[in-house]
Amino acid sequence: MLRPVTTTPDHASDEEKDDSSESSHRAIRSDAQRNHDRLVVAAREVFSAQGSDASMEAIALQAGVGAGTLYRHFPRRIDLVEAVYRNDVDELLLAAEKAVANYAPWEALVNWLDAFLRYSLGKRVFLTELRESFEKNPQLRLSSRERVEQSFTLVLENAQRAGVARADIDGSDLMLLVGGMCTGPTLVKAQGERLLAMVLDGLRVSD
Amino acid sequence: MLRPVTTTPDHASDEEKDDSSESSHRAIRSDAQRNHDRLVVAAREVFSAQGSDASMEAIALQAGVGAGTLYRHFPRRIDLVEAVYRNDVDELLLAAEKAVANYAPWEALVNWLDAFLRYSLGKRVFLTELRESFEKNPQLRLSSRERVEQSFTLVLENAQRAGVARADIDGSDLMLLVGGMCTGPTLVKAQGERLLAMVLDGLRVSD
DNA sequence: TATTATACGGAGGGTGCCTCCGTATCGCAA
DNA sequence: TTGCGATACGGAGGCACCCTCCGTATAATA
Numbered sequence: 001m002l003r004p005v006t007t008t009p010d011h012a013s014d015e016e017k018d019d020s021s022e023s024s025h026r027a028i029r030s031d032a033q034r035n036h037d038r039l040v041v042a043a044r045e046v047f048s049a050q051g052s053d054a055s056m057e058a059i060a061l062q063a064g065v066g067a068g069t070l071y072r073h074f075p076r077r078i079d080l081v082e083a084v085y086r087n088d089v090d091e092l093l094l095a096a097e098k099a100v101a102n103y104a105p106w107e108a109l110v111n112w113l114d115a116f117l118r119y120s121l122g123k124r125v126f127l128t129e130l131r132e133s134f135e136k137n138p139q140l141r142l143s144s145r146e147r148v149e150q151s152f153t154l155v156l157e158n159a160q161r162a163g164v165a166r167a168d169i170d171g172s173d174l175m176l177l178v179g180g181m182c183t184g185p186t187l188v189k190a191q192g193e194r195l196l197a198m199v200l201d202g203l204r205v206s207d
Numbered sequence: 208m209l210r211p212v213t214t215t216p217d218h219a220s221d222e223e224k225d226d227s228s229e230s231s232h233r234a235i236r237s238d239a240q241r242n243h244d245r246l247v248v249a250a251r252e253v254f255s256a257q258g259s260d261a262s263m264e265a266i267a268l269q270a271g272v273g274a275g276t277l278y279r280h281f282p283r284r285i286d287l288v289e290a291v292y293r294n295d296v297d298e299l300l301l302a303a304e305k306a307v308a309n310y311a312p313w314e315a316l317v318n319w320l321d322a323f324l325r326y327s328l329g330k331r332v333f334l335t336e337l338r339e340s341f342e343k344n345p346q347l348r349l350s351s352r353e354r355v356e357q358s359f360t361l362v363l364e365n366a367q368r369a370g371v372a373r374a375d376i377d378g379s380d381l382m383l384l385v386g387g388m389c390t391g392p393t394l395v396k397a398q399g400e401r402l403l404a405m406v407l408d409g410l411r412v413s414d
Numbered sequence: 415t416a417t418t419a420t421a422c423g424g425a426g427g428g429t430g431c432c433t434c435c436g437t438a439t440c441g442c443a444a
Numbered sequence: 445t446t447g448c449g450a451t452a453c454g455g456a457g458g459c460a461c462c463c464t465c466c467g468t469a470t471a472a473t474a
Contacts, residue, residue: 029420029471053343055461066423071463104266128342135335135392136260166408169401176394177402180387185382194376195384201373202409227468236440262430278432408468 036073038063040083047084052125056080078133082144085126089144092119096151105162110200112155113178117192120182127183149175165203174203243280243399245270247290250323254291256388259332263287287386289351296351303358312369317407319362323347324399327389356382373412381410 042063046054056077060070074080095115099108120127130148132142153171160167181187181195224235248368253261263284267277281287302322306315327334337355341347360378388394388402 010473026419026472031471032421035422056463057461060423067463068423068465069245071420072421077462085286119260131392138392159361166405169405172393173381173402176391176398177384177388177406178392180389181384182389184383185338185345191380191390198373198376198409199406200409201406201413202405206408233441234448239452242453263432264430267454275434276434276452276453279452282432284431341425 002030007118032073035063035065035069039065039070039073039080043080046086047081047125052129056094076130076133078140081126081129081133085123085144088119088123088126089147092116093147093151093154096154100155100158105159106164106204109155109178109203110164112151112201113196114193116151116178117182117189120179121187121189124183127179131179131183138183148179152178164205166205169203213264227352240278242270242272242276246272246280246287251291254288254332259336285336285347285349288333288336292330292351294295294353295326295330299323300354300358300361303361307344307362307365308360310368313371313411316362316366316372316410319358320403320407321400323358323385324389324396324403325388328394328396328399331390334386338386338390355386360387368386371412372410376410 039059042065043059046059046062046126056070057067059080060067063070070080074083092115096112099112099115102108103111130145132140133142134145149172152175156165156169156171156174159165177199178196182192208400214343245269246266249272253266253269257265263277264274266287267274270277277287299322303319306319306322309315310318337349337352341352356379359382362379363372363376363381366372383405384406389399
């Protein structure tokens, strides 16, 4: 896959205008781009080898880069985590859109919550880190968090408009509930499925 | 209130045999007991002033005690947190027993989950810390965690026996779900109540 | 090739965790 | 009351990590 053509010092990470913008002066330097990519790769490796409490130094080392370079590209730890999981989060949002497009509203909701569960069993590092950053810094604006919430909202509101899901909760409520359980350190697949079934029963409009 | 007559280097914290046991040699020294108590008080103050990421040093300082003393009494940070919230957790379990004794099974469940929500809005520090310790150390045996789970189990199984709550989940499942949402950094009262209502709908046996 | 904006890297200051061990104190016994 | 273990104290200091700063290197342009 191609690299995402990041421009600014990263973490603005907005959309893909082609580089035709009359940007201030010069293009991004090639060594900077290279180090950026190396860092993301290294972070992915180190996180998957050592879990979410890997040190920044370990990642810099793995990338063959100094600490200064790491922090220039990713000022906060969460910025690096976001970069690592950027694609995954995009796919999550995409899955939500596809579910809404291809299934009846209720089935889309079921389908998507199930996808989220499967996702989070694999990407525990990401969710945990996301949660923790948000914990100690609740005013933080994180694009990945917003996209996750957006996914929940999309699927839920779709079901609510169709009158098959209760109307008194919203996407961020549901994310709190499901996301909370999915970051539980003890969660295993069967348990997640049981709980999800129950949540869905509570979510369904009681007729 | 009287101090809880801790014997061993703490955190065994078993039950209240009176001191008649032919314990190895000598009784606990008075200065040790005094420092123990001071530390718990200091920890409570510091946690409530600075939140859950207060440093151990700050607590030792507040207690007027050296770092060595702190760690002798509470080898791990979570041990200190447990000591601070010991009474609260006891009350939680007591509340569960009372609910079961005084209400019909379903009402007891509703009542108790509501109590847990109110509790956790106040004691966010404790729950978060408990969760985090467990996160990085899942094999950890924590008496407080077990008592919280026990509370969930008590109320839930009571309702299940009466046939008013679905039978396919257990106390630790429910703790994962409700506890997860209650440690969410954004949780506010109204939101918690909405979600709890939904969880209860999912929990109720669908007839 | 010269110039300059841009980026690199790692030394080092700051903080927090936890241990170690010389010193102080307590409790008991004579 | 004094003496003497056993017990507990405390803070210096080692370690690990976080993050910044700035002298040096290098890519991009002219």
